Amino acid sequence: xxxxxxxxxxxxxxxxxxxxxxxxxxxxxxxxxxxxxxxxxxxxxxxxxxxxxxxxxxxxxxxxxxxxxxxxxxxxxxxxxxxxxxxxxxxxxxxxxxxxxxxxxxxxxxxxxxxxxxxxxxxxxxxxxxxxxxxxxxxxxxxxxxxxxxxxxxxxxxxxxxxxxxxxxxxxxxxxxxxxxxxxxxxxxxxxxxxxxxxxxxxxxxxxxxxxxxxxxxxxxxxxxxxxxxxxxxxxxxxxxxxxxxxxxxxxxxxxxxxxxxxxxxxxxxxxxxxxxxxxxxxxxxxxxxxxxxxxxxxxxxxxxxxxxxxxxxxxxxxxxxxxxxxxxxxxxxxxxxxxxxxxxxxxxxxxxxxxxxxxxxxxxxxxxxxxxxxxxxxxxxxxxxxxxxxxxxxxxxxxxxxxxxxxxxxxxxxxxxxxxxxxxxxxxxxxxxxxxxxxxxxxxxxxxxxxxxxxxxxxxxxxxxxxxxxxxxxxxxxxxxxxxxxxxxxxxxxxxxxxxxxxxxxxxxxxxxxxxxxxxxxxxxxxxxxxxxxxxxxxxxxxxxxxxxxxxxxxxxxxxx
Amino acid sequence: xxxxxxxxxxxxxxxxxxxxxxxxxxxxxxxxxxxxxxxxxxxxxxxxxxxxxxxxxxxxxxxxxxxxxxxxxxxxxxxxxxxxxxxxxxxxxxxxxxxxxxxxxxxxxxxxxxxxxxxxxxxxxxxxxxxxxxxx
Numbered sequence: 001x002x003x004x005x006x007x008x009x010x011x012x013x014x015x016x017x018x019x020x021x022x023x024x025x026x027x028x029x030x031x032x033x034x035x036x037x038x039x040x041x042x043x044x045x046x047x048x049x050x051x052x053x054x055x056x057x058x059x060x061x062x063x064x065x066x067x068x069x070x071x072x073x074x075x076x077x078x079x080x081x082x083x084x085x086x087x088x089x090x091x092x093x094x095x096x097x098x099x100x101x102x103x104x105x106x107x108x109x110x111x112x113x114x115x116x117x118x119x120x121x122x123x124x125x126x127x128x129x130x131x132x133x134x135x136x137x138x139x140x141x142x143x144x145x146x147x148x149x150x151x152x153x154x155x156x157x158x159x160x161x162x163x164x165x166x167x168x169x170x171x172x173x174x175x176x177x178x179x180x181x182x183x184x185x186x187x188x189x190x191x192x193x194x195x196x197x198x199x200x201x202x203x204x205x206x207x208x209x210x211x212x213x214x215x216x217x218x219x220x221x222x223x224x225x226x227x228x229x230x231x232x233x234x235x236x237x238x239x240x241x242x243x244x245x246x247x248x249x250x251x252x253x254x255x256x257x258x259x260x261x262x263x264x265x266x267x268x269x270x271x272x273x274x275x276x277x278x279x280x281x282x283x284x285x286x287x288x289x290x291x292x293x294x295x296x297x298x299x300x301x302x303x304x305x306x307x308x309x310x311x312x313x314x315x316x317x318x319x320x321x322x323x324x325x326x327x328x329x330x331x332x333x334x335x336x337x338x339x340x341x342x343x344x345x346x347x348x349x350x351x352x353x354x355x356x357x358x359x360x361x362x363x364x365x366x367x368x369x370x371x372x373x374x375x376x377x378x379x380x381x382x383x384x385x386x387x388x389x390x391x392x393x394x395x396x397x398x399x400x401x402x403x404x405x406x407x408x409x410x411x412x413x414x415x416x417x418x419x420x421x422x423x424x425x426x427x428x429x430x431x432x433x434x435x436x437x438x439x440x441x442x443x444x445x446x447x448x449x450x451x452x453x454x455x456x457x458x459x460x461x462x463x464x465x466x467x468x469x470x471x472x473x474x475x476x477x478x479x480x481x482x483x484x485x486x487x488x489x490x491x492x493x494x495x496x497x498x499x500x501x502x503x504x505x506x507x508x509x510x511x512x513x514x515x516x517x518x519x520x521x522x523x524x525x526x527x528x529x530x531x532x533x534x535x536x537x538x539x540x541x542x543x544x545x546x547x548x549x550x551x552x553x554x555x556x557x558x559x560x561x562x
Numbered sequence: 563x564x565x566x567x568x569x570x571x572x573x574x575x576x577x578x579x580x581x582x583x584x585x586x587x588x589x590x591x592x593x594x595x596x597x598x599x600x601x602x603x604x605x606x607x608x609x610x611x612x613x614x615x616x617x618x619x620x621x622x623x624x625x626x627x628x629x630x631x632x633x634x635x636x637x638x639x640x641x642x643x644x645x646x647x648x649x650x651x652x653x654x655x656x657x658x659x660x661x662x663x664x665x666x667x668x669x670x671x672x673x674x675x676x677x678x679x680x681x682x683x684x685x686x687x688x689x690x691x692x693x694x695x696x697x698x
Contacts (some may be wrong), residue, residue: 287647289573294669298578301673302585347588354581359576409620455623 008127009036011059013047022062026086033132044071056081057127063088066103073104082106082126085436125560160256166212180258195347199225208237215241234259275502277435284406290370292365299358306355309346326545375401383428387540390427392469393417393462399431403438413455418463424540429512436505437473437532444477468537476529488522516540564683565593565608569617569629583678592631592683600624607636613686614679619646641682645669
């Protein structure tokens with residue numbers, strides 16, 4: 001049978017002359033087909049009603065006229081179960097059989113000695129073919145539904161999906177790919193046949209091209225789509241190989257992700273974290289400005305006073321010179337004595353003796369304010385991600401100057417800078433890293449100071465190493481517990497007490513250092529405290545091979561699965 | 563008239579204060595001692611009569627509380643004053659024990675600060691010579 005165990009539902013129609021029941025041989029043969037449910041109906045209308053109520057596998061007519069078969073065939077329609085006719089008489093003519101077949105029966109069997117065999121075979125064939133056809137239709141419908149589902153799924157993804165061949169020629173693109181690469185939904189079709197390298201020329205000989213040609217999988221390729229005058233779009237690429245039914249490599253499925261919003265979010269997080277670090281040092285900075293301002297304002301009063309005294313004495317000197325000119329020597333002697341008394345009363349020797357120091361102190365104080373304001377405004381600048389050549393020592397020194405305001409009363413800050421070659425970097429981002437590490441060191445020392453030590457120590461070191469530059473910050477604070485070492489760069493991981501940090505400083509520092517192609521490594525010091533070591537390549541993470549395409553390629557951080 | 567000891571780990575501010583106080587107390591200028599260490603503070607307190615001890619609070623390895631405790635022990639009649647850039651740093655309970663002449667002063671109003679110092683000098687001077695009231 002077509003489906004083992006499935007009940008065969010049969011409608012058995014007997015002509016409605018009101019006399020005959022189905023011939024026992026017909027009914028019994030059908031009953032012996034196996035698991036069957038047979039409903040007896042007496043006319044075409046009843047048979048149609050049955051067919052709409054029950055999904056019939058077979059309609060058998062016993063001694064029905066061709067007209068009945070034709071009516072049934074019409075009324076049951078295209079999806080009708082097969083009609084199997086049993087001829088009325090034994091020895092019926094071929095013409096009668098032919099009429100039944102013409103009317104729509106798929107088979108007409110004689111009710112003769114071979115009835116059981118013929119009816120059984122014809123019923124089985126009919127049911128099998130009918131069920132196959134029905135299954136095929138259902139399968140086709142399922143496939144179509146699945147296709148529609150996949151299509152909708154791919155189209156509704158906000159990640160651009162491209163199917164490309166091994167040469168990067170686009171075979172299919174989803175809606176988001178159209179929006180990213182074509183700028184409009186309508187351009188999806190227009191993308192087919194174009195090469196991916198039109199948008200990402202450096203990728204043809206880069207990671208993506210190599211993966212497509214070799215059948216490797218890659219992800220995390222970050223690049224930029226440069227669009228003439230318009231700002232470049234940061235794009236993330238991933239590629240998975242595509243094979244045909246013979247396991248032949250035919251290209252790959254690529255996902256493209258517009259990273260603009262992600263980058264903006266990262267930038268906002270970084271800026272927020274930077275402001276938070278400024279918040280931590282603002283008390284120290286305020287003091288660092290208040291102190292020199294106090295020196296200046298305190299000195300202004302004696303300076304003003306000294307100038308007033310000089311003015312008073314100078315007016316007497318004018319009278320003295322007039323008396324000398326007139327050669328009135330008695331008056332000269334009197335005036336000279338008066339000037340001496342006046343200078344003594346005004347404490348002029350002392351005032352004039354100390355005023356130069358007061359002016360020098362005030363100048364130095366003003367210079368300190370200028371420095372701190374410059375360092376602060378440099379640090380607080382909004383980061384545009386711009387990379388330029390800079391001296392790492394300057395980044396460290398300028399940031400240490402700001403942080404010193406916070407820690408100078410409890411921490412000895414030692415510096416050991418080597419002369420360094422220029423480093424291609426975002427100095428703003430590196431200053432943020434140095435600030436994060438300095439604040440961490442300070443807070444760690446303060447935690448320890450609360451328990452025992454009177455003063456802490458932070459050492460800043462720079463040196464050339466491994467074709468790049470290395471920066472090291474060592475403190476004698478609380479140190480890092482062994483079990484926390486592997487988590488310290490995770491976002492929102494913090495061991496600080498409430499209000500002292502949300503756990504983004506090190507995560508952001510880690511990202512910045514990696515963005516420069518370098519690494520950052522924490523260590524617990526044997527005698528307590530921690531050391532963070534950062535290494536940065538001189539080219540800021542852009543290898544020589546990429547220099548030629550520097551303007552087109554952004555940062556590229558890639559992992560390739562082989 | 564009088565003598566003041568100013569303690570600060572940054573020399574420029576005591577220098578400026580000394581100059582200002584000297585100018586404002588002409589023609590009988592107030593004497594100003596300066597120190598940036600506990601040893602220096604002790605040396606002055608043990609050898610010179612002082613009317614007022616004015617100290618910064620944050621002083622590196624020691625603090626204004628240490629200075630004023632020593633001052634209270636050596637010259638209890640001297641008026642004690644603190645100025646600070648970080649008012650929150652000073653534990654309130656230690657303030658009570660120090661018996662300050664005025665609550666901690668800030669560096670925002672240096673003229674006002676000098677007024678308080680001179681007022682304290684006069685108060686100590688009056689105590690020392692009750693019949694010899696002179697205005698500054």
